Amino acid sequence: MVRKLLCADAEQQVALTSRGLDSTLLEAPWLTVCSRARAAREAIAASPAIEEAIVLSSEEVEGINLAAALKVDAPACRVYLAACEETGSVRSRLAAAHLDGVLSLDEVVRRLSAEVVPDTAAIAADDASGRSREEERAGGFLLTVVSGSGGVGKSTVATVLAHGAARRGLRCALIDADLQFGDLGEIGAADAHVSLDALAEDSALLPEVSAGEVALIEAPGRPELAEVLAGPLDRAVQEALGRFDFVVVDTGGSWNEQQVRLLERSAAVVFLIDQRASSVRACRRALDLCLRCGVATSSFVLVLNRCGRHAPFTSIDVSSALQGAPVAELVDGGREVEELLGAASAPALFASGNDLCASVDRLLGELLPRGTALCQGVAQERVIARWGLKGARAREKKHMRRASRRRSRAQRDEIRVPLGEGR
Numbered sequence: 001m002v003r004k005l006l007c008a009d010a011e012q013q014v015a016l017t018s019r020g021l022d023s024t025l026l027e028a029p030w031l032t033v034c035s036r037a038r039a040a041r042e043a044i045a046a047s048p049a050i051e052e053a054i055v056l057s058s059e060e061v062e063g064i065n066l067a068a069a070l071k072v073d074a075p076a077c078r079v080y081l082a083a084c085e086e087t088g089s090v091r092s093r094l095a096a097a098h099l100d101g102v103l104s105l106d107e108v109v110r111r112l113s114a115e116v117v118p119d120t121a122a123i124a125a126d127d128a129s130g131r132s133r134e135e136e137r138a139g140g141f142l143l144t145v146v147s148g149s150g151g152v153g154k155s156t157v158a159t160v161l162a163h164g165a166a167r168r169g170l171r172c173a174l175i176d177a178d179l180q181f182g183d184l185g186e187i188g189a190a191d192a193h194v195s196l197d198a199l200a201e202d203s204a205l206l207p208e209v210s211a212g213e214v215a216l217i218e219a220p221g222r223p224e225l226a227e228v229l230a231g232p233l234d235r236a237v238q239e240a241l242g243r244f245d246f247v248v249v250d251t252g253g254s255w256n257e258q259q260v261r262l263l264e265r266s267a268a269v270v271f272l273i274d275q276r277a278s279s280v281r282a283c284r285r286a287l288d289l290c291l292r293c294g295v296a297t298s299s300f301v302l303v304l305n306r307c308g309r310h311a312p313f314t315s316i317d318v319s320s321a322l323q324g325a326p327v328a329e330l331v332d333g334g335r336e337v338e339e340l341l342g343a344a345s346a347p348a349l350f351a352s353g354n355d356l357c358a359s360v361d362r363l364l365g366e367l368l369p370r371g372t373a374l375c376q377g378v379a380q381e382r383v384i385a386r387w388g389l390k391g392a393r394a395r396e397k398k399h400m401r402r403a404s405r406r407r408s409r410a411q412r413d414e415i416r417v418p419l420g421e422g423r
Helices: 010-018 023-027 037-046 063-073 088-097 105-113 120-129 154-167 196-201 230-243 257-265 277-293 315-321 335-342 346-351 355-367 380-386 398-413
Strands: 003-007 031-034 050-055 078-082 101-103 141-147 172-176 192-195 214-218 246-250 268-273 300-307 327-331
Touching: 003 037, 003 063, 010 023, 010 105, 023 031, 031 037, 037 050, 037 063, 050 063, 050 105, 063 078, 063 088, 078 105, 101 105, 141 154, 141 257, 141 277, 154 172, 154 214, 154 246, 154 268, 154 335, 154 346, 154 355, 172 230, 192 196, 196 214, 196 230, 214 230, 230 246, 230 257, 268 277, 268 355, 277 315, 300 315, 300 355, 315 327, 327 355, 335 346
Parallel strands: 003 031, 003 050, 050 078, 078 101, 141 246, 141 268, 172 214, 172 246, 192 214, 268 300, 300 327
Antiparallel strands: none
């Protein structure tokens, strides 16, 4: 039985019963009814068994603001806004707050009336156990590699990240999400591999690997299948998260809805920039796009690739161009990287002690949860909760880190509503 939270003032509760809702359901043991915002937020925090929240109104906070606050308090809970006309403005605010949809009053009545009253003793036992949905959903750590333009080295870095995590004893999956021109099948040496089009036909083909090994899901051999395989890609990522400890997704150069979905579900996002001024400008435009589309960037790690003594840019230069955002550096590995990956010899590349591999390993040390061992059965949401974005380099100036934190707080405050305040 799905435990629900209903946020509605007295007037809206009367409106529901007038539309056919049995008033006795408002006292059902599986339904928590709150008329005040504070009570609703306290209820969802105190009862992790609540899987769905429906917000009509509250006595002191506008419904959409309360719904956004509940989603921040319980990201794994499905949160719906009810009794609201779905205008363009509302849809924009829904997307920014990551809500799950809009319901009419009649849909709320049908949703509540369809529930079968469960065994009260079972509910009490579930509450006493304290198990949340996050703990019941096993999944790995999802890392997505993106950029604002092509040619920055995403495929190389994604491959090195996957093999670097495998060297730490994790079971890894490397997924090529560039469905038109992905080439990880050529450079991503793996212990097992399968193409996405074959996996779409039979999910049982997903490879099984042991600790310290990498499984590769290749892009389809025919670029014309890209649009058809967008849905199967989402399912492949979900399947991989259920079977592997660490999942690295390499993306294409252009941004689309599929890429946005990957960004929203990732525990961490490596945003790669190279030594071209156009790459820095593209990064700035992409970050602005995320802000306008309501895509959270708190999980982004900005990384400058191909750094060296004679490189035109350092992380300090790029950080200044991006208004003080912290930027990490990956050292240029030279011709050896292209030669060994071109021969599908990623293990040999690590064995050579290449500078790129050493800097990627340091980056992994920042990305992986500190003090935890990623292992099968750890829920991704719990990994995210324990993972804190650290400064990429200890020598970054303090004012740069503080500026980044101030911007992050400002973005969160756009959807987080203090209790007791309305619009």
